[in-house]
Amino acid sequence: MTEPMMHAVQIHSAGGPEVLRYEQVTRPELQPGEVLVRVHAIGLNPPDWYVREGMTNVPEEWRPVFSYPLILGSDISGVIDAVAPDVTDFEPGDEVFGLIRFPDSLANAYAEFVAAPATDLARKPASIDHVHAAAAPMAGLTAWQFLIERGHDTVPPFQAELHHPVPLHEGTRVMINGAAGGVGHIAVQLAKWKGAHVLAVASGAHRSFLEQLGADEVLDYTVTSPEDSGEVFDLVLDSVGGADTGRFIANVTRGGALFPVFFGPVDPERAAAEGVYVSSTQVRASGAQLAELAELLDTGTVRVAIDSTYPLADAQLAHERAAEGHLQGKIVLTVA
Ligand SMILES: NC(=O)c1ccc[n+]([C@@H]2O[C@H](COP(=O)([O-])OP(=O)(O)OC[C@H]3O[C@@H](n4cnc5c(N)ncnc54)[C@H](OP(=O)(O)O)[C@@H]3O)[C@@H](O)[C@H]2O)c1
Known part of the structure; x- marks a missing residue:
C-alpha cells in the first residue's frame, strides 16, 4: 500500500x-x-x-x-x-x-x-x-506565561529559578519594549486587560497601531532611548531582550521587575542593589x-x-x- x-x-x-x-x-x-x-x-x-x-x-x-x-x-x-x-x-x-x-x-x-x-x-x-x-x-502563550500565569513547573535553561509573574492591576505601571512585535502587541493588550497603565516602546511607524491596541503612551526608541526617558515602571517586559536588556534596570522602580523575553545579561549585583526582580521563562x-x-x-x-x-x-x-x-x-x- x-x-x-x-x-x-x-x-x-x-x-x-x-x-x-x-x-x-x-x-x-x-x-x-x-x-x-x-x-x-x-x-x-x-x-x-x-x-x-x-x-x-x-x-x-x-x-x-x-x-x-x-x-x-x-x-x-x-x-x-x-x-x-x-x-x-x-x-x-x-x-x-x-x-x-x-x-x-x-x-x-x-x-x-x-x-x-x-x-x-x-x-x-x-x-x-x-x-x-x-x-x-x-506569542500569546509567551505573553500569558510571563505576565499572567506561568502554568508549568519547568525551570528554563537560562536561569536557576522558576519565573513568577507579578500581579498586574489598576494603575500598575508597565513598560513593554518591542511592543509592536508578536509577543509585544499581545502583552500590551493583556496588561491593559488587567488595568495597567502601559508605555509601549517601538519605532515610530507603529505609533497609531499601538494606540489602537490601547497603549496609554508610545515611546519611539529611535528618537528617545527608554533608559534616557527618566520614566520608571513597576514592570518592564523587554520583548526584544538579548545583550542590551540590562539597561532597563534604569526604568524599574525599587521593588519592581524586569522580564527579558530573550535571555541576556543583567548585572545581579546592580539588580539586587536597586531592588529589582529580574526573571525570564521559556514558553511551553x-x-x-x-x-x-x-x-x-x-x-x-x-x-x-x-x-x-x-x-x-x-x-x-x-x-x-x-x-x-x-x-x-x-x-x-x-x-x-
Ligand atoms: N522566552 C520565550 O519563551 C520566548 C517566546 C517567544 C519569543 N521569544 C523571543 O522574544 C523576542 C521577540 O519575539 P517576537 O516573536 O515578538 O518577535 P518579533 O515579532 O520579530 O517582534 C520584535 C519587535 O521588536 C521591535 N524591535 C526591534 N528592535 C527594537 C529595539 N531596539 N527596541 C525596541 N523595539 C525593537 C521590532 O519592531 P520595531 O523595531 O519597528 O519597533 C518588532 O516589532 C525574540 O527574541 C524571541 O526569540 C522568547
Missing part, C-alpha cells in the same frame, strides 16, 4: 531562507494521545529562523543536534482530520489551534497535516479566521492556557495583528520578510 503524502516545507541543512524547500513528504502517523490536523494556516515565530540557522544564537551546550531533513514550525490552526483511539476531547471536524510540542521537540508545522498532542490544542475562537488563530499561540505548549486566551480572542478583548501572509510554498519569502525586522504583529503561512 502506498503511504499518504502531503506538501511540507523542509530544510536539508542549516542556512539562510534559501534552504527552505517545498516538497512532498509522507503524512505523519498518529501516536496515542494525538490528533491529525489538516492545517489551514501556520504562524511564524523567531525559533523557526533560529532552527533554520542551526540555533547558532544560543550557547553550544543548549544547542540541540538536528537530523535532516526537518520540517520547521510550531504554531498551527486547522481542522481535525482524525483522532487516536484514546482521545476523547476532540473529534474530526473540530476547528483547533495550538503551539505544538514546544519546546520539547519539533512540531513539523510547515505542512498540510500535523500530528499534535491533543493537550497542546484548544478550540479555535469562532469569531476569528485560521490566519489570526495560527498567529496567536506562541498548553492547550488549557490557550483556551483561556481563546476567550479573549473571541470577544475581541485581545486582537492578533497580521504583518503579512504568504502561501506555504513561499515560506522562503516569509523568512525574508522576517529578516527585514520591524514586524507589526505576525507573519502567517496559508495552506490552500
